[in-house]
Amino acid sequence: MSSVKTVIVALLIAAGLVLSGCQSLHNEPGNTLYQQLGERSGIADVVEDLLYLIVADERINHQFKGINVAQFHRNLTDQLCQLSGGPCTYSGREMRELHADMGITNTQFNALAENLILAMEKNQVPTAAQNRLIKQLLPMYPDIRHL
Numbered sequence: 001m002s003s004v005k006t007v008i009v010a011l012l013i014a015a016g017l018v019l020s021g022c023q024s025l026h027n028e029p030g031n032t033l034y035q036q037l038g039e040r041s042g043i044a045d046v047v048e049d050l051l052y053l054i055v056a057d058e059r060i061n062h063q064f065k066g067i068n069v070a071q072f073h074r075n076l077t078d079q080l081c082q083l084s085g086g087p088c089t090y091s092g093r094e095m096r097e098l099h100a101d102m103g104i105t106n107t108q109f110n111a112l113a114e115n116l117i118l119a120m121e122k123n124q125v126p127t128a129a130q131n132r133l134i135k136q137l138l139p140m141y142p143d144i145r146h147l
């Protein structure tokens with residue numbers, strides 16, 4: 001009987017170790033979306049590459065003519081940093097108000113998302129993290145697309 005008890009105790013300990021292992025894996029640095037994006041500096045690199053792609057993209061570059069590039073870069077970086085769970089605070093303008101008069105179409109929205117994916121790809125952001133970031137941005141769609 002006591003050997004049965006020993007086996008049960010051993011199994012419970014093993015299960016506990018597996019569970020705590022999963023827990024620490026989950027909390028391990030490197031596993032949050034913010035960390036997978038390379039923290040703020042990694043996000044800043046992605047946004048920089050996004051800017052180059054926007055400038056080269058005939059579908060949307062006309063919308064960005066004459067913008068304050070440094071301000072756009074800082075604010076979008078902060079926004080993506082905050083959105084991915086990082087220690088940043090977005091202090092730019094409100095999304096709906098900002099994009100309201102731009103007449104943004106579905107095609108243009110998709111073009112920007114596509115360029116963001118390309119920029120993440122260029123910076124070796126893992127595919128799962130790319131998808132997670134895009135998923136976070138999708139709820140903004142009604143605020144940004146022209147109504």
Ligand code: HEM
Pocket residue numbers: 060063064067068071072075076079091092093094098099102104108109110112137138140141144
């Ligand atoms: C999920 C999609 C989008 C997000 C999260 C987003 C986010 C932002 C952010 C954070 C800024 C900077 C705000 C500030 O400086 O106060 C910005 C500015 C801007 N966005 Fe978007 N945007 C999105 C889609 C688009 C699309 C599809 C276009 C056009 C094709 C667009 C055109 C612009 C332009 C032209 C500016 C600069 C406005 C200015 O400085 O006067 N955005 N956006």
